[in-house]
Amino acid sequence: MTKTKQTASPLTRRQVLKGGSALGLGAMALGLPPAWANPWGQTAAYPRGIESGPDISLAIRRETLDVAGKTARPISINDTSPGPLIRLKEGQDAVLRVTNLLEESTSIHWHGLILPPEMDGVPGVSFAGIAPGETFTYRFPVRQNGTYWYHSHSGLQEQLGHAGPLVIDAAEPEPFRYDREHVLLLTDWSFEDPATIFHNLKTGEGYYNFQERTVADFFADVQRHGFTDTAAQRAMWAEMRMSSRDIADVTGSTYTYLMNGQSPTQNWTALFKPGETQRLRVINGSAMSYFDVRIPGLTMTVVAADGQPIQPVPVEEFRIGVAETYDVLVTPEANTAYTLFAESMDRSGYASGTLAPRLGMTAPIPVRRQIADRGMEAMGSHEGMGMSGMSDMPDMDHGSRSPSSSTGMDHTEMSGMDHSNMQGMGHSPKEGMSGMAPDRADGMLPVGVAQPGSRLDRPGIGIDPDERRVLVYRDLKALRPWPDRRPPGRELELHLTGNMERYMWSFDGKKFSEVTGPIHFEKDERLRLILVNDTMMEHPIHLHGMWMELENGAGELIPRKHTLNVKPGERISALITADAEGSWAFHCHLLYHMDAGMFRVVKVA
Amino acid sequence: MRKTLLTVIAGLASTAALAGAGHSNDDSQASDHPPIDRTLAFEAGDMWFTPDKLALTPGETVRFNITNSGQLEHEFVIGDSEAQMEHREMMREMANGNGHDMSAGHHGEGEADADNMPAVTIPPGETATLVWTAPNNAEEVEFACNIPGHYEAGMNGAIQIEGS
Known part of the structure; x- marks a missing residue:
């Protein structure tokens, strides 16, 4: 350089x-x-x-x-x-x-x-x-x-x-306000041909996944949880045709993660003058990789999400889904170097660069975290049951103690959970709805309220909100209400579905090649789109042509986004004003999921 | 442009102050203070203050009329940068603790808070008043809004206290 x-x-x-x-x-x-x-x-x-x-x-x-x-x-x-x-x-x-x-x-x-x-x-x-x-x-x-x-x-x-x-x-x-700005474009590069990657995914599930659970893991689990629960958990994963360590299906084994086109060794450097406020425009332009972004030693104040201004949120770390963008402000006071660190969600690698007062400086690369186990975190309903979330239990308890979900639950260990009742999980009506008003007469939730089964106050798998302050969707609040204040006239529910072993990804169980026509939005209607993730992976869902106002509990100040991360087992909703006549793409922004069929056309007419 | 706006705001602020004079708390507060040397109009927006800096002489007593022209609640707190940082941490802890924003205005009109920092909370569209005397033992203090994120997004400024 x-x-x-x-x-x-x-x-x-x-x-x-x-x-x-x-x-x-x-x-x-x-x-x-x-x-x-x-x-x-x-x-x-x-x-x-x-x-x-x-x-x-x-x-x-x-x-x-x-x-x-x-x-x-x-x-x-x-x-x-x-x-x-x-x-x-x-x-x-x-x-x-x-x-x-x-x-x-x-x-x-x-x-x-x-x-x-x-x-x-x-x-x-x-x-x-x-x-x-x-x-x-x-x-x-x-x-x-x-x-x-x-x-x-x-x-x-x-x-x-x-x-x-x-x-x-x-x-x-x-x-x-800020003094200087830098773009941080995160990408995942492979020296393999994309068609080869796709072929490998099709023919061998877990092809890029070298962190499969082993027999040793199994015995460790037995020791911790007892044989019956471990066996039940195993059976559950087997039934879903998933491995619990499928955090990402394409990993650092083929990817080199880049920041502004540069590998960690090449060390892309952004320069600052001490005391200046820097605006970092962080874009996840990768094909398949979620990143957890932090700058050790600096607090980042998030001021925009997906290009849209939000009320500022000071955080130490944020997770950026594929295709999302976040704008953050940092004000480094010291005349020293800071590491711009973007660790891939599956912990198989990272992109990094340096924020420094002059070229040629570096700061230490943080200790890499262990891969998380999907475990019960992915089960949707009982948030906080993941590897890291135990201590957050009090947070999630507002009004969630419906008899069915609290019976037999021991919040201090996983073994108290009922593993057999998967169907009903994530959809118990009282769960996760702190401070909400009663349902409307038509059975729909009021505007801006988070869906039961959402985990918008959780950062997601493998990231510990107790270790440092982490951005969650619940934090995103608009500065003022968006122009269309109408309540939704109807609800449209779509399930995110897949079969990992055969690498088939779809909406409502149908690949794009199998659906008969587009999804219809009535011109100028206001509708609520409900997304239910029936899979064990995150999906960044992108609607073209119209904003999605994410109902995250912020009432009139719900944020609007172009891409919504839906966590495994999660159910979330967004309000849409269908003012853009024409045909629009609607899809999962994981490139190979889209190509495999997780794609629909939305027709506004 | 900004100057014109400021003049208008100053006009509004003094009207508001006059209107407010009929209410009890402002009067009783004001009587505790030495005579006002200067009255200054400040504007708090999303996320800035105008003006964004100020020079005073030690012992000078100022009445700040701060108008919130933004959509969000703001505060106007005076203190050295260390105290501001502590206050900011406290506000952030509170926000994290209950998962709600800081809308339950914990500063009274013109009162000092627990840290003895002169502070006032201003709802959107309203004007609040704070009377403050520049100390003799500090060269620079900050005015700031410490609602989480607001300081970092730009709501801070320096008060230079220059010897007379």
Whole structure:
């Protein structure tokens, strides 16, 4: 990462584009970090590698570039992979010309942007895709601001680095102040071909999972819980065709986790001046990996989620699902280096960089945590029963002691639980509904109330809220109510379903190839979407074209998001204003889950 | 633009202060204090203060009229940065403890809180008053809103106390 190289790259790129030349010059960018990952951030004297709106040209090609210090064949955008930072302004009419220099069809989806359906970039839903050699011009008015990203919506291209950050500067002052900003784009790179990864997942469940439970684990469990319970637990997992250690189905055994395209060894560095407030725009642009992000020694104040401002929440750690974005503020006072640490949720690796007053500094990498065991945490109803959550029991008890769920439960150990009653779990009506009003006459819950069976006050598996303050969905509160205050006219319930062993993922038990038609939203209706996760994995569910207002118990101040993480066994809901006429993609944002069939079309008419 | 706005707010604030004078607590409080040397209009928004810094002389007594023009509740607390940090930690503990926000305004009008920091809580759309005398033994203190996250998001400023 030398300065001369960085200076050279934007000129090269521009020359390439201006000349319309598809050939030859790509190699000059070899080994460079994305030029927008400038250590001095937005206020830099040399803001390079940023494509600023409203008129932007992007060239997509497959080329030989270095990734993590090794020769690779990623997909590049304007000769960098991941792609350049696209910077737009609220109120602009953006014109983005995308030229496909691949040998196959491609596309760009502007993730989280509200725009006309034909500009959304999903082949087969919004448009036909961009054929090899063709240029497609995206035109849309920019009517929002914040931190977003963009990526291919064609096949498995996203896994090859066909993604980049997208920042929209606000027309009005934002509800927080900062001196400098940095983008932190997290991705998961593999030197294996994405099709090979998918094939491996299809043919061998647990292919990338080297942390399977062993006979030794079994005897340890017997010692702790007694034979009967252990056997019952085993039977349960067997029945679900899952292994309890399937935290992630593609892991660090094939992935190199990158921060702004750089491996931990390459140590991408963001520079600060002590006392300055830094805005970090954290984007999870990975194909399959959730990350737990922290900066040891600094409190992060979360000020936006999925590009939308929220009431600030000071935390020491936050989990970012695939496709989510969080904006955090940090104010390092000391003249020292801090580690930007993003540990993959399954603990098989991490992305990292450094926040430092000058280049060349490092801080220690935190001690890595052990992989968590899905255990009973995944069972939905009895939150706090996971490996780490025991001590939180008092938190979850507001009004949850319905006779059925408290009978026979011993909160100090797992052995008191009734393992046989899986069906009813997660849906007992009184559970998890602290402070809620009674049901409406039509049987629907009042607006903004968290669903019974939600665990929105829990950070999720393998993360200990007692160790440090961790962001949870329950913390997300809008600054003011969103414009549509109508209660929902109806509820639509969708189950997230799957068969891990056969690597089939679906909604309501049907793969995309098996469904007969789109999900219908009535134009301008207000509806409640209920998502029930029947699987033992997290799924980041993304709706295109419309916001989802997550009913997290914040009443009128519920946050709006483009991607909702649904934890195993969890049931959550979101309010949607179906004001965007047309056809929209709706899917799990785990790339291989989407490709396997966890995808639907929503038609607003 | 900001200046114009500020003038308007100052006008409103003094009206509010006059209107408020009929109520008892403000009067009784004010009588405990030395004469007011200056009256200053502050605006608290989401998430900022205007002005964001201030210079006073030791012993100067100031009446702050703070108008909350934001959507959220704010506070205006004066103290050195260490005390502010402690107060912030306390507020955060409280927020974590009961899982609710800090809306149950624990500062009375113009009262000092448990840490003896001059503090006032201001609901959205309202104006609150705080009378404070710059000490002789400090060169710099902060004014801040310590509702969790608000300080970090920008609601803090320095008061320089310069020898006269």
